[in-house]
Structure formats: C-alpha cells, structure tokens
Amino acid sequence: MNATSATRMNRRLPWTTALALLATAAGQAGESPGLGEPLAPDEVAALDFTVLPDGRGLPAGEGSVGEGARLYAARCLACHGEEGRGGINDELAGGAGSLAGPAPVKTVGSYWPSATTVFDYLRRAMPYEAPGSLTADDYYALTAYLLYLNGIVDADARLDARSLPAVRMPNRDNFDHGWPPDAAEGG
Amino acid sequence: MSDDHGRDDAAGNGLLHRRLFLKAGAAAAGLLCATARGETREPWMRAPGAGMAAAGAPSPHVTLERVGVSSRPGTTGSGVSRTPLEQLDGIITPSRLHFERHHSGIPDIDPARHRLVLSGLVDRPLAFSLDELWRYPQVSRIQFLECSGNSGAMIAPTPPSGSCGEIHGLVSASEWGGVPLGVLLEEAGLKPGARWVIADGADAAVMSRSVPLEKMLDDAIVALSQNGEPLRPGQGYPMRLFLPGWEGNMCVKWLRSLRVTDRPALTRDETSKYSDLGADGRATLFTFPMGVKSLLTSPSAGLTLGPRGVYQLSGIAWSGAGRIRRVEVSADGGRSWADAQLDAHVLPKCLTRFRAAWRWDGGPAVLLSRATDETGAVQPARAQVLAGRASNSFYHYNGIQAWAVDDRGQVSNVYV
Numbered sequence: 001m002n003a004t005s006a007t008r009m010n011r012r013l014p015w016t017t018a019l020a021l022l023a024t025a026a027g028q029a030g031e032s033p034g035l036g037e038p039l040a041p042d043e044v045a046a047l048d049f050t051v052l053p054d055g056r057g058l059p060a061g062e063g064s065v066g067e068g069a070r071l072y073a074a075r076c077l078a079c080h081g082e083e084g085r086g087g088i089n090d091e092l093a094g095g096a097g098s099l100a101g102p103a104p105v106k107t108v109g110s111y112w113p114s115a116t117t118v119f120d121y122l123r124r125a126m127p128y129e130a131p132g133s134l135t136a137d138d139y140y141a142l143t144a145y146l147l148y149l150n151g152i153v154d155a156d157a158r159l160d161a162r163s164l165p166a167v168r169m170p171n172r173d174n175f176d177h178g179w180p181p182d183a184a185e186g187g
Numbered sequence: 188m189s190d191d192h193g194r195d196d197a198a199g200n201g202l203l204h205r206r207l208f209l210k211a212g213a214a215a216a217g218l219l220c221a222t223a224r225g226e227t228r229e230p231w232m233r234a235p236g237a238g239m240a241a242a243g244a245p246s247p248h249v250t251l252e253r254v255g256v257s258s259r260p261g262t263t264g265s266g267v268s269r270t271p272l273e274q275l276d277g278i279i280t281p282s283r284l285h286f287e288r289h290h291s292g293i294p295d296i297d298p299a300r301h302r303l304v305l306s307g308l309v310d311r312p313l314a315f316s317l318d319e320l321w322r323y324p325q326v327s328r329i330q331f332l333e334c335s336g337n338s339g340a341m342i343a344p345t346p347p348s349g350s351c352g353e354i355h356g357l358v359s360a361s362e363w364g365g366v367p368l369g370v371l372l373e374e375a376g377l378k379p380g381a382r383w384v385i386a387d388g389a390d391a392a393v394m395s396r397s398v399p400l401e402k403m404l405d406d407a408i409v410a411l412s413q414n415g416e417p418l419r420p421g422q423g424y425p426m427r428l429f430l431p432g433w434e435g436n437m438c439v440k441w442l443r444s445l446r447v448t449d450r451p452a453l454t455r456d457e458t459s460k461y462s463d464l465g466a467d468g469r470a471t472l473f474t475f476p477m478g479v480k481s482l483l484t485s486p487s488a489g490l491t492l493g494p495r496g497v498y499q500l501s502g503i504a505w506s507g508a509g510r511i512r513r514v515e516v517s518a519d520g521g522r523s524w525a526d527a528q529l530d531a532h533v534l535p536k537c538l539t540r541f542r543a544a545w546r547w548d549g550g551p552a553v554l555l556s557r558a559t560d561e562t563g564a565v566q567p568a569r570a571q572v573l574a575g576r577a578s579n580s581f582y583h584y585n586g587i588q589a590w591a592v593d594d595r596g597q598v599s600n601v602y603v
Contacts, residue, residue, distance in 0.1 A: 035322060036315055036371070037313060037319075038313060039304065044304065044306040047443075048444065049393050049395070050387070052450065052452055053450070053452070054450075079260075088261055089259060103579070106459060106464070108459075113453060113472075117453050117454065120454065124393035124394075125290070125391070125392035131291065131391050131393070174469045174470060175458075175462070175470050175471070176469060176472070177471065177473050178471045178475065179472075179473035180401075
C-alpha cells in the first residue's frame with residue numbers, strides 16, 4: 001500500500017504489447033474455425049448487465065430515497081435488518097471511521113469505492129429469492145435509500161443515470177491497486 | 188532401521204533421510220509378497236463379484252465427502268463446501284470432491300440455450316454455443332484452483348479447530364480442458380483501448396469479475412471439461428472461465444458474457460469482498476495471484492498417530508506464480524528443517540505432492556512445511572502474513588501451517 005501505486009495503476013499497457021500477446025495466444029492454439037455468430041447491438045445490450053463507474057451501462061429510469069425505503073421494508077429488511085444494520089446477512093450501513101480501528105466494519109458507506117456498484121449489484125443479484133424482478137426505477141430507488149442510510153445522499157435525493165455516477169463515496173480515495181504487478185507490494 | 192537415533196536423521200526430532208524412507212517402503216513391499224503366497228480364500232474370493240455397471244462408485248467402506256458444507260443465513264446455495272484434503276493423496280482432486288463456492292446456488296442450465304457472448308471493445312460482437320466451442324482448439328491445464336478466502340480462519344487470535352480440509356479445503360486441482368481465450372478474442376477482434384474483460388456468470392447472482400486483458404491473452408481458457416468429463420454443474424456446466432494461479436472467485440462459473448472494456452467495473456465482489464484491508468484503513472484491490480503455500484495433510488489436525496515409529500509425512504504445495512521448487516519440513520517447530528521429496532509431477536500452478544519420513548519417538552512434536560516456488564518466493568510465517576493487515580482481513584492467507592503432535596499422538600492446529 002505505497003503512496004505511488006495509485007499513479008502507477010494508471011499506466012497504460014502499450015497497445016502493441018496487447019497485440020503481441022494476442023498473436024502469441026492465438027498462435028499456440030492453431031486455426032480458429034470462426035464459428036462465432038455475429039450479434040446486433042441491441043442483442044448485445046439486452047445481454048449486458050455491466051455498469052461501469054463512469055455510468056456507462058446504466059439504464060433509463062429514476063428512483064427516490066422514499067420509494068427505496070418502502071421497497072427495502074418489503075424486500076430487503078428480513079435479511080439486512082432495520083436501516084441496513086443488524087440483519088442476518090451483510091451489514092449495508094454504518095461503520096464510518098471504523099476501517100483503521102480494531103474491528104473494521106465494511107459497509108456500502110464505510111467501504112465501497114463506487115456508487116455505481118450498488119446499482120450494478122442490486123440489479124444482478126437482488127432480491128435474493130427473485131433477482132432481477134424489480135424495475136430499473138426500483139433499483140435506482142433502493143440504491144438511493146442505501147446511500148441515504150449511509151449519509152451519502154439527502155432524504156429527498158432522486159437518482160438516475162446522470163446523478164448516480166456523480167455520487168462521491170466517502171472511502172473512494174483509500175484504495176490501492178495490486179494490478180498491474182509493478183503497482184503491488186511484495187508478497 | 189538403525190537404533191542409533193540421530194545417525195539417520197536429516198533434521199531434529201526424528202526427520203529422516205530419504206534413503207531410510209525408501210528402505211522402509213521396500214520392507215513393506217516384501218511383507219506384502221510373503222502374505223500373498225498362501226492358498227486361503229477370503230469369502231469374496233469364492234464366487235464371482237458384482238456385475239458390470241454404467242458408472243463407478245466409491246467403496247462402501249470408504250466415506251469420502253466434502254467437509255465444512257455451509258451456506259449464508261437464510262440461503263441454501265450461497266456458501267462453501269470444502270475438499271477433505273486429509274483423506275486424499277496425489278495431486279488430482281476427484282471431481283465430486285472439488286471445493287465449491289457459490290453466490291446464489293447452482294443453476295440448471297439448458298446447454299442448447301446457453302451462449303457465450305463476447306462484446307464491448309471488439310470489432311465484431313459474437314456469440315458461441317457449447318457445440319461450437321467444442322469445435323475450437325482445446326488445451327489441457329493440470330492446475331490448482333484456490334478460493335482466495337481459503338484458510339481465512341487462520342487469522343483468528345487462537346488456532347481454529349477443525350480438520351485440515353475444514354480449515355484449508357478451498358483448494359483443489361484438476362485437469363481443466365477448454366478453449367484459449369486468445370483464440371476467441373482474436374476472432375472478435377480487439378479495438379484500441381481494450382484493457383479489461385468483465386466476466387459474467389449465468390447464475391442467479393450474475394456473478395461478475397473484471398479480468399485484465401493480459402491474463403486473458405496469456406493462459407486463460409473457457410473450460411469445458413474437468414478431469415476428462417464435461418464440467419459438473421457445481422463447477423460451471425456448461426462452461427467456466429479458468430485463470431491459472433489466480434483467485435478462484437475470478438474463474439467465473441456458468442460463463443455467459445465477456446465484455447471487453449477500457450477499465451475495471453469495480454463489481455461488488457472485486458471491491459467489497461475480494462480486496463485486502465490494511466491495518467491503516469487503506470485497502471488494495473486486484474490482488475489476483477495466489478501466493479506460494481504448502482501444508483501437511485498427513486498427519487493433520489484431528490488425526491491420531493498409532494504406535495511410535497516411522498511415519499510418512501505427506502502434503503501439498505502450490506504457487507500461483509509457477510512451479511514449486513522446494514518444500515522443507517520440520518518436526519521441531521521450525522528449529523531445524525529437512526528437504527521433503529517431491530513426487531514426480533511438479534507442474535506450474537498445480538498442487539505438488541511432497542513426502543518425508545519421520546520417526547516419532549512418542550513425545551511432543553510440532554510439524555511444519557515451508558514451500559519455495561520457482562520465482563524464489565518463500566512461504567511466509569503466519570505473523571508475516573498478518574503484519575500490516577486489518578484484524579478481519581482474511582483473503583490470501585498463505586502462512587506456514589503448524590500441526591502439534593502430543594504424547595498420545597493426537598494432532599491439533601497450533602500457532603508457532
């Protein structure tokens with residue numbers, strides 16, 4: 001965790017290096033039969049869940065903290081507890097200031113580096129028993145509520161594809177990168 | 188065997204030179220020949236045995252199951268099952284005993300409907316069916332797969348109880364067969380700016396990790412087979428990503444989508460879970476390779492030695508950086524060390540089986556193993572691993588394992 005690793009991680013792999021690796025990998029394996037079926041852009045989009053930290057991949061729609069609170073009570077509270085604390089599964093709120101202490105509590109608010117990750121993960125995997133069963137508006141609302149529980153957005157906040165990537169997570173500057181290898185510490 | 192304690196010793200407290208280990212083996216083989224010469228027939232030799240069967244099964248006399256099977260509260264399929272390392276020999280894990288770690292259960296996938304999609308920064312987004320992938324060039328990789336949370340219980344202030352498999356059983360090794368990623372990426376054509384690949388699974392959690400493009404073009408495969416048969420559902424049927432030597436969570440099972448990007452996605456698993464928190468509150472993302480590691484599987488915690496005398500120590504060593512070069516063992520808690528014998532198969536990024544002969548004198552002993560890989564990296568002591576870590580930072584634990592033998596021959600987990 002050295003101070004220079006954040007700058008090192010921004011170093012770009014020279015494009016020529018990637019091409020050389022590609023040639024090596026393909027050369028090892030022999031001729032490709034070329035059977036891939038071309039996909040149209042809308043087919044690709046329908047299959048793609050990924051939301052990047054700059055917001056690429058976020059769908060249309062919006063949701064408010066208030067709507068998120070109602071959804072949370074119905075769909076999330078049983079596993080994650082009142083206000084994201086004390087549930088049978090992951091702690092979602094609290095833990096601020098605990099990371100350098102004797103008992104770190106890693107939550108959305110205390111630890112996660114990017115607000116887009118909240119939306120991305122909720123839409124992929126939640127609610128646990130029926131993942132993907134909510135609308136984009138619902139997932140924006142739940143994201144807003146979880147950020148509100150952590151004191152990151154106000155009670156009247158509404159989130160959408162433009163405002164969510166602009167949310168600054170409190171712990172975002174406390175990460176170093178172990179990749180590429182020359183950014184990593186020994187061992 | 189010599190009665191002259193010490194003359195045959197390679198290190199303290201009874202570790203023996205290899206020549207004695209081989210002599211002991213030869214004596215046992217001679218005994219077998221002598222007893223096999225008689226003419227008595229056991230009951231099972233007096234009539235033809237069971238008939239032919241379409242599939243084999245373990246002996247009814249052998250109970251061999253995964254251990255430490257558990258799931259998150261309120262779920263049945265978000266958990267782990269571990270390999271019973273102390274009951275296995277060699278380096279290949281039987282497929283049915285390979286560890287599993289799932290995040291939302293095992294999907295029941297119709298192979299006729301499953302597609303692998305390559306998209307993002309490519310010239311041609313492509314979809315591949317299972318049948319089509321089988322027509323691509325296949326490669327074999329005999330390599331380990333380790334969950335980066337393996338051995339995480341060892342960060343506890345007091346040594347965890349449980350068997351070797353219960354503590355360390357999130358590592359297994361197989362022959363994985365599949366299609367090199369480079370072949371598929373070449374067919375799709377990489378666009379300038381391509382740096383990372385976001386891998387998604389077709390499970391209910393759409394498990395997702397960001398993988399550097401360099402790894403995809405180096406030795407990554409879309410695995411279709413394990414130990415000669417199509418992947419089992421618990422290992423990703425019909426296809427999974429396999430990244431030799433890197434943390435198991437990245438080897439996304441039920442692989443459905445590979446999206447080429449210019450940056451990592453910061454998925455939930457690669458940020459909130461598989462990251463390493465330091466004692467200073469800073470954390471490190473993207474710590475992918477698994478470190479050099481070894482442990483004795485026999486004897487190990489929960490087992491009990493029989494009469495005093497010569498025992499064969501046996502264990503496994505591995506490194507995400509390449510081949511194992513050397514394994515040393517100690518019977519006196521690390522005061523003295525002897526080189527262990529490595530089995531014939533020393534493969535890169537694979538389990539390597541090591542053995543050593545040890546004469547137990549009936550007294551207390553503390554047995555250790557310490558691996559060195561071909562890059563010169565040496566397995567660290569537990570205290571070295573934990574130095575600078577947060578109190579609950581448990582990923583990538585590769586500390587030297589100590590098993591204590593007491594004067595009754597009972598083996599337990601200890602810290603040294």
